[in-house]
Amino acid sequence: MTISHQFGGQWTEDKLNRLRKYLNAYLTIFKKNKKAIWYRTIYVDAFAGTGNRNFPDLAEATSTPLFPDETDVKAFQEGSARVALEIEPSFDQYLFIEQNPVYARQLEHLRDQFPYKKHSVTVLQGDANQLLVDWCMRTDWQKHRAIVFLDPYGMQVEWNTIDAVARTQAVDLWILFPLGQAVNRLLTRKAPPEGAWADRLTRFLGTPDWKDAFYQPSPQMSLFDAEERKDKTATFESIGTFFLDRLRSVFAGVAKNPLSLYNSTNVPIYLLCFASANPTKAPLAVRIAQDILK
Numbered sequence: 001m002t003i004s005h006q007f008g009g010q011w012t013e014d015k016l017n018r019l020r021k022y023l024n025a026y027l028t029i030f031k032k033n034k035k036a037i038w039y040r041t042i043y044v045d046a047f048a049g050t051g052n053r054n055f056p057d058l059a060e061a062t063s064t065p066l067f068p069d070e071t072d073v074k075a076f077q078e079g080s081a082r083v084a085l086e087i088e089p090s091f092d093q094y095l096f097i098e099q100n101p102v103y104a105r106q107l108e109h110l111r112d113q114f115p116y117k118k119h120s121v122t123v124l125q126g127d128a129n130q131l132l133v134d135w136c137m138r139t140d141w142q143k144h145r146a147i148v149f150l151d152p153y154g155m156q157v158e159w160n161t162i163d164a165v166a167r168t169q170a171v172d173l174w175i176l177f178p179l180g181q182a183v184n185r186l187l188t189r190k191a192p193p194e195g196a197w198a199d200r201l202t203r204f205l206g207t208p209d210w211k212d213a214f215y216q217p218s219p220q221m222s223l224f225d226a227e228e229r230k231d232k233t234a235t236f237e238s239i240g241t242f243f244l245d246r247l248r249s250v251f252a253g254v255a256k257n258p259l260s261l262y263n264s265t266n267v268p269i270y271l272l273c274f275a276s277a278n279p280t281k282a283p284l285a286v287r288i289a290q291d292i293l294k
């Protein structure tokens with residue numbers, strides 16, 4: 001039985017098409033280039049879902065900024081894990097990570113549908129952050145090259161995970177940054193968020209600097225205000241730029257034209273971003289990604 005997994009919007013198709021193009025370009029290089037052929041290639045889908053996707057009922061939207069739901073969508077189509085498995089030539093290894101045990105079992109069924117690749121597919125059920133950091137440390141980067149796709153609903157990715165990927169110096173990263181879906185919604189207008197929301201932003205962005213970047217002293221403050229008041233000055237553009245700068249601080253190369261993915265009310269809910277950790281190959285990887293993101 002195929003389990004229903006509802007997420008995304010019309011933009012989901014666009015996102016997966018760009019990913020598909022990059023996977024094709026990557027494998028063409030790694031299967032043909034005399035130097036690249038020496039490496040074993042790995043595709044990692046760390047928020048893998050089920051391999052399929054269904055569209056949810058718009059009427060059921062009950063989201064909060066920390067746990068956004070997945071609204072705005074329509075029919076049954078293939079998800080990223082299936083997209084990756086269908087591409088020929090193949091990766092030498094596939095790693096699918098999924099927290100939801102029911103979805104993880106579905107990924108095992110998906111693996112069974114590709115008998116000739118079955119031996120090269122690993123499905124791990126658990127938290128992507130822990131499992132990915134562990135994988136980055138365990139893999140022999142003298143012999144392997146990889147693409148990691150991070151496709152969370154919201155802010156489930158930890159900065160430590162992004163940093164671990166960057167430190168491999170061997171991974172190309174595609175990451176969905178939840179711009180309007182989560183980050184902008186946590187940035188409350190009249191003052192910076194406190195407590196759990198502030199902690200989440202700091203863990204996600206890897207620095208508390210977002211407070212100064214996204215808030216300025218309020219022009220309406222008076223001498224009688226006991227504490228400095230700050231207003232939100234962040235825009236979708238400045239939030240996106242801040243995240244790209246964070247990626248640039250740890251990756252060898254970052255695509256300068258992330259793709260904005262809009263919902264039906266024209267809010268940029270996600271940015272599809274690309275970064276390459278490989279110091280020697282980043283310029284080529286970024287050039288290919290930028291072309292695909294155009």
Ligand SMILES: C[S@@+](CC[C@H](N)C(=O)[O-])C[C@H]1O[C@@H](n2cnc3c(N)ncnc32)[C@H](O)[C@@H]1O
Nearest residue numbers: 047048049079080098099100127128151153156
């Ligand atoms: C947007 S969906 C991924 C869709 C998938 N990339 C596709 O195209 O079919 C996000 C997935 O991440 C899973 N997830 C959420 N938090 C997670 C975590 N901490 N670790 C691993 N998976 C997680 C959810 O269960 C969900 O299946």
